Amino acid sequence: MSAFSFPRLALVARKELLDLLRDRKSIFMALFGVAISGPLVVCLLYFVGQSIQGRLEKTTAPIVNAQFAPDLVRFMERRGLKVDADPADYEARVRNGELDAVLVVDPTYAEALANGRPAKITLVTLSSRERSAPIAGRLAGEVREYAAMIGSERLILRGVAPAVARPIQTEELDLSTPEQRSARFLQMMSFYALFAGLMGAIAAALDVTAGERERQTLEPLLTTPVTIGELAIGKWLAVSVVNLLAVTASMLGFLISLQLVPLGKLGLPFNFGAREFGGFMAVLIPFALMVPAVLLAFGAAGKTAKEAQSSLSIGVSLVGLLPLISWLRQTKAPWWDTWVPVNGQFAVLSKVLRDETIPALEWGAMWGVPAVICVIALVVFARRLGDERMLAGR
Amino acid sequence: MINVQGLSKQFTVRERAAFFALKAKTRVVNAVDDVSFMANDGEVTGLLGPNGAGKTTTLRMLSTLLTPDRGHATIDGANLTTERATVRQRLGVLGDAKGLYWRLTARENIVYFGRLQGLSESDAQKRADALIDELGLHDLAERPTQGFSQGERMKVAIARALVHNPQTVLLDEPTNGLDIMSTRAMREMIRGLKARGKCVLFSSHIMQEVAALCDRIVIINKGRVIFSGTPQEVLNETGLANLEDAFVQLIGSEEGLFA
Numbered sequence: 001m002s003a004f005s006f007p008r009l010a011l012v013a014r015k016e017l018l019d020l021l022r023d024r025k026s027i028f029m030a031l032f033g034v035a036i037s038g039p040l041v042v043c044l045l046y047f048v049g050q051s052i053q054g055r056l057e058k059t060t061a062p063i064v065n066a067q068f069a070p071d072l073v074r075f076m077e078r079r080g081l082k083v084d085a086d087p088a089d090y091e092a093r094v095r096n097g098e099l100d101a102v103l104v105v106d107p108t109y110a111e112a113l114a115n116g117r118p119a120k121i122t123l124v125t126l127s128s129r130e131r132s133a134p135i136a137g138r139l140a141g142e143v144r145e146y147a148a149m150i151g152s153e154r155l156i157l158r159g160v161a162p163a164v165a166r167p168i169q170t171e172e173l174d175l176s177t178p179e180q181r182s183a184r185f186l187q188m189m190s191f192y193a194l195f196a197g198l199m200g201a202i203a204a205a206l207d208v209t210a211g212e213r214e215r216q217t218l219e220p221l222l223t224t225p226v227t228i229g230e231l232a233i234g235k236w237l238a239v240s241v242v243n244l245l246a247v248t249a250s251m252l253g254f255l256i257s258l259q260l261v262p263l264g265k266l267g268l269p270f271n272f273g274a275r276e277f278g279g280f281m282a283v284l285i286p287f288a289l290m291v292p293a294v295l296l297a298f299g300a301a302g303k304t305a306k307e308a309q310s311s312l313s314i315g316v317s318l319v320g321l322l323p324l325i326s327w328l329r330q331t332k333a334p335w336w337d338t339w340v341p342v343n344g345q346f347a348v349l350s351k352v353l354r355d356e357t358i359p360a361l362e363w364g365a366m367w368g369v370p371a372v373i374c375v376i377a378l379v380v381f382a383r384r385l386g387d388e389r390m391l392a393g394r
Numbered sequence: 395m396i397n398v399q400g401l402s403k404q405f406t407v408r409e410r411a412a413f414f415a416l417k418a419k420t421r422v423v424n425a426v427d428d429v430s431f432m433a434n435d436g437e438v439t440g441l442l443g444p445n446g447a448g449k450t451t452t453l454r455m456l457s458t459l460l461t462p463d464r465g466h467a468t469i470d471g472a473n474l475t476t477e478r479a480t481v482r483q484r485l486g487v488l489g490d491a492k493g494l495y496w497r498l499t500a501r502e503n504i505v506y507f508g509r510l511q512g513l514s515e516s517d518a519q520k521r522a523d524a525l526i527d528e529l530g531l532h533d534l535a536e537r538p539t540q541g542f543s544q545g546e547r548m549k550v551a552i553a554r555a556l557v558h559n560p561q562t563v564l565l566d567e568p569t570n571g572l573d574i575m576s577t578r579a580m581r582e583m584i585r586g587l588k589a590r591g592k593c594v595l596f597s598s599h600i601m602q603e604v605a606a607l608c609d610r611i612v613i614i615n616k617g618r619v620i621f622s623g624t625p626q627e628v629l630n631e632t633g634l635a636n637l638e639d640a641f642v643q644l645i646g647s648e649e650g651l652f653a
Contacts, residue, residue: 003479011509015498022497022538216493220554223457223487224510225479388460 004229012226012234016208020242026203027242034196034246038253041192046261052134059135061142062087065105069121072105075146094124101125101136103143116154189272190349191323193250193280194342197288198319200246201295202312204239209299210308218385232296232382239292247288251280271355279352283366287345290370291319293377300384322346338365341373395593396433396456396562400465402426403451425451427617428465433595433610435561438588440608441597444645448617449597450490453566456595457487469562483511486560488568492551496540500531500550503539504557511558518557525553529583545576552583563587565596569603581607601638615645 021027061076063069066085073083093099106112106120113119121143125136152162212218221231258272298315302308322342338344344365351358403426408418426448433439441449454460456467458478466473472480494503501522508518526535529549534542539550548568556563565584569577584607587594598604604611605625613621613628621628621644625637632640 008510011506015495015506018502019495019497215496216491217495219459219489219491220487220493220507220551221510222459223482223485223489224507225482225512226510 004227008226009230009234009237012230013237016235016238017241020204020207020238023203023207026207030200030203030242031246031249034199035249035253037192037196038189038250039257041188042254042257042261042263046263049263052131056134056138058082059138060084061139062090062099062102063105064090064102065107065109068107068109069105072121072143072146075149076142079142079145081142090124094126097126097129097132100129100132101139103139113150187350187353189254190346190353193247193254193284193349194287194323194345195320196250197243197247197284197291198316200243200288201239201292202316204242205292205295205299206309206312208235208239209296210302210305210312213303213308214305222386228382228386232378232385236293236296236378236381239296240289243288243292244285247281247284251277251284272353276352279358280349282363283345283348283352286367286370287342290341290374290377293374293381294319297377297380297384300381303389318342338362339369341369344369395435395470396431396439396467396595398432398452398456398465398467399430401429401452401455401462401467402464403448403455403460404463424617426455426462429614429617429619430465431612431619431622433562433593435593436588436591437609438584438594438596438607439610439612440604441595441612441614442599442604442641443597443614444599447614449599449614450566451617452614453487453489453564453595453597457485457489457564458482459489483558484561486555486558486563488551488555488563488565490566492548494539494542494547494550494554497538499536500539500542500546500553501526501535503550504553507554508557513558521557521559522553525556528586529553529579544571545573548572548576548580552580556587560592562593563595565594567597567599569598569600577603601636601641605637613641613644620644 059081060083061081062084063073063076064086066073066083073085076083087093087099087102090099090102090104094102102124104122104124106122109119109121123136123140123143125132127133127136151165155162155165212221222228255272255277295312295315299308299312301311319342322340323346325340325343333347337347344362348358348362348366351362402424405423405425407421407423409421410418429448429452431439441452443449451460455462456469456474458474458481461475466475468474469481470484472484474481494500495506498506504522504525505515505518508521509515513521522535526532529552531546531549531553534546534550539547542550548571552568555565568584569580572580581603584594584596588609596607608625611621611623611625611628612619621631623631628637628640628644629635632643634640634643
């Protein structure tokens with residue numbers, strides 16, 4: 001076997017990149033897809049935020065049997081809620097989403113209230129429907145306020161200080177900064193950033209592995225002095241360049257759209273400037289170099305293009321599913337969290353968004369873990385490329 | 395010059411009786427079994443045999459794609475297994491897989507292989523020019539190879555294999571799927587290589603082609619060499635008047651010809 005040659009490596013990388021970039025349709029679709037996803041997410045957030053705010057501002061309070069509780073109705077109206085008395089067929093309308101929540105005044109309400117027994121009001125809503133939750137919460141809150149007001153008045157009438165009935169006062173001290181609160185909302189941005197680092201590589205990785213088999217070009221290539229190592233690294237470099245382009249496009253998409261869309265107006269003082277951009281790129285560059293190596297190792301597994309494709313989809317779903325660990329976990333992150341590839345990247349990206357300081361050790365994980373995985377994946381890729389059982393027709 | 399001594403290659407094939415069968419039987423196939431022959435410079439040697447005889451496996455071993463299980467071979471004195479780099483430089487291979495890069499132009503395909511063979515950019519371009527000339531590829535040279543016809547693709551693949559001006563040329567069924575004009579052009583090319591003192595080894599299952607071109611014939615069947623010599627010697631050996639009948643008699647059945 002001839003010795004490793006850097007000029008030949010450069011030759012392979014240059015040819016593979018040229019070949020990939022010539023496939024204008026696929027390249028355009030991949031880059032356009034990831035570049036547009038940022039602005040789309042931001043705009044979506046803007047409109048969702050706006051509509052939640054708008055709906056909370058002009059919430060109507062549907063009250064069944066409103067005639068039994070005229071005081072409650074007046075209270076609600078003073079608080080800026082438009083009362084919709086006795087909505088027809090309310091259970092069905094809550095179920096189909098026309099109404100978010102309905103207050104049902106019990107027929108015994110007036111009598112119970114007059115006699116000092118607990119009067120009953122039922123809140124009818126659908127807890128499985130997320131968008132109804134803030135409105136149901138607001139209605140329940142108003143009723144609690146009203147009840148507390150009556151309670152205080154009763155105590156005052158009896159010459160008792162209202163404070164007697166409130167032995168403990170709870171207060172909340174929220175340590176999160178406004179950036180942190182909105183960053184929770186925008187955590188999906190971290191997800192989309194990682195997504196870009198994956199999507200950019202899929203088509204390219206498929207092309208240089210399965211495509212090479214399909215076109216039957218590997219065999220002629222292997223009869224030249226080029227070594228398997230040069231081929232593997234050259235292909236990896238070419239796919240990585242395409243992937244880095246995709247990541248950069250995606251980040252620029254976010255950067256530009258967040259400058260243009262006034263999320264601040266919605267109480268989301270969300271900062272994505274040069275510092276965050278730099279932080280994101282520092283995490284995403286090693287990630288964007290690792291993903292192609294992994295995908296190539298999976299993609300080279302099949303004897304046919306189809307086998308390669310299905311093998312590659314295992315790699316894709318692995319990368320796609322790991323951030324869910326972080327996303328869905330309810331407990332504090334364990335120490336190894338940042339050392340799990342993809343999941344760790346997701347965690348650190350979220351920290352960048354929340355403006356937290358990231359310890360040097362975590363930066364070490366961001367570069368060290370991808371480097372190790374990259375080397376392993378490239379070795380696997382090279383061995384699979386050079387496996388003589390994988391030659392066309394065998 | 396090619397010198398092959400007792401080359402052998404086995405493949406293990408795993409077979410399952412049914413899709414859900416737990417045990418897979420492994421069967422060993424002797425694809426090439428103790429094959430020996432010589433191919434000299436300035437001669438065209440034909441590797442002849444029915445489909446599945448082991449022609450492609452033999453050529454794959456000679457082009458360093460497969461490692462022989464037993465035996466050894468030299469290309470211009472360079473050992474196949476221990477001096478792979480030299481062997482690869484000495485060889486021009488048109489293998490079983492003749493794929494091109496679709497999105498690269500014919501010229502880019504040729505030049506890329508020239509560069510991989512160690513030519514400088516300008517030398518590779520010059521060689522590509524010469525081959526484009528020789529093969530009549532002028533109108534196609536700057537077009538991506540995607541829409542090329544079978545014959546046009548074959549020409550580009552040939553140019554790619556010859557770009558570094560190799561002394562020894564291996565061709566695996568070079569006229570397969572070509573029309574009459576392209577087949578004639580290919581024969582001319584092979585004669586041209588011979589005239590320049592190259593060693594050409596090509597495999598085929600088409601008698602007329604072998605008769606028209608070859609100085610020596612190596613007939614293999616089921617992985618073994620069953621005859622080696624000049625076309626005249628084949629006829630003398632069998633006492634028959636034409637090569638096709640001789641071939642059928644030598645391999646002992648007609649089935650291969652129609653496979």
